[in-house]
Amino acid sequence: MKKGIVIYGSQYGATEKYAKEIAGQLGFDCVSHTEIKSIDSYQIVILGGGHYAGSITGFKKTLEKINIDNTDLIVFTVGLSSKTAENIDAINTAVRNVISKEKVDDSRIFYYRGNMDFKKLSMVHRLMMKFMIGQCKKVPEANKTDDQKGIANLEKQSVDFINVNEVNELVELVKTL
Ligand SMILES: Cc1cc2nc3c(=O)[nH]c(=O)nc-3n(C[C@H](O)[C@H](O)[C@H](O)COP(=O)(O)O)c2cc1C
Incomplete structure (x- = not known):
């Protein structure tokens, strides 16, 4: 399997829990967005962040720091909202504010509920x-x-x-x- 990393932005630990579970199951490295410097040695990047009133913790800063052009990108966000179509729409809009369709397809964006x-x-x-x-x-x-x-x-x-x-x-x- 390809080498991958999970990069998460979490303020109270919910996203971190999901990030560690994903990394553990895949045998990937797992770091907070505040610690990431380079992703040169990874082919797969999984980016996760907590949802806070229209923005997602760490996404913008991470994407300013790393170059995802040559990686397979998967995204997940964590929020309190239930998974109604309307809420998922709002969440996807927050993702699309920082990541275009060319970089990540809808089918590679996931949403989980936090606490x-x-x-x-x-x-x-x-x-x-x-x-x-x-x-x-x-x-x-x-x-x-x-x-x-x-x-x-x-x-x-x-x-x-x-x-x-x-x-x-x-x-x-x-x-x-
Ligand atoms: C000020 C504030 C704003 C929030 N806004 C949203 C929101 O717009 N949508 C949502 O689903 N959850 C929202 N949440 C809930 C968080 O996303 C939720 O608590 C999540 O578990 C936080 O993840 P984290 O602990 O990894 O940061 C908000 C929480 C706070 C404190």
Whole structure:
């Protein structure tokens, strides 16, 4: 099999968990985006990042540092949103803001669900989430989506949707490269 590396951007550990699972199953190296210097010796690059209000941790900085032109690129993102078509669309838009179709095909972009413990968030993130919680609380109960119900309750109850078994499809795809 070709030599590969998983590069992840993770602020509270969810993306890191998925990255380590993928790397472990494939026997690939695994590093945080803050540590990557060069990918010259790798033929496959798997780039993962947590989703934060329209941007994905580490993607832009990593792509400024490394040259992916001669590699097989696979992308995964991690967020709290459920996998509705609308949410997947928003997530893919965030990916497309930094990576074009020529560099990575839609079939090579994966999405996994993460977690959140409100008490462990940084001050800035807590303020951002408080705003989002307030917005969700304003929606009449009968009209709230499941995601909005979950967000409205986030201050009281942490959530954890991490399921590392989800990486199987990505791993099987990489094995065919
Ligand atoms: C300020 C803030 C904004 C977020 N925005 C989104 C979002 O737009 N979409 C989403 O699905 N999840 C969003 N999340 C949830 C994170 O993506 C989720 O907690 C994820 O597990 C973080 O991964 P990480 O721990 O690897 O950084 C947000 C979280 C915070 C704190």
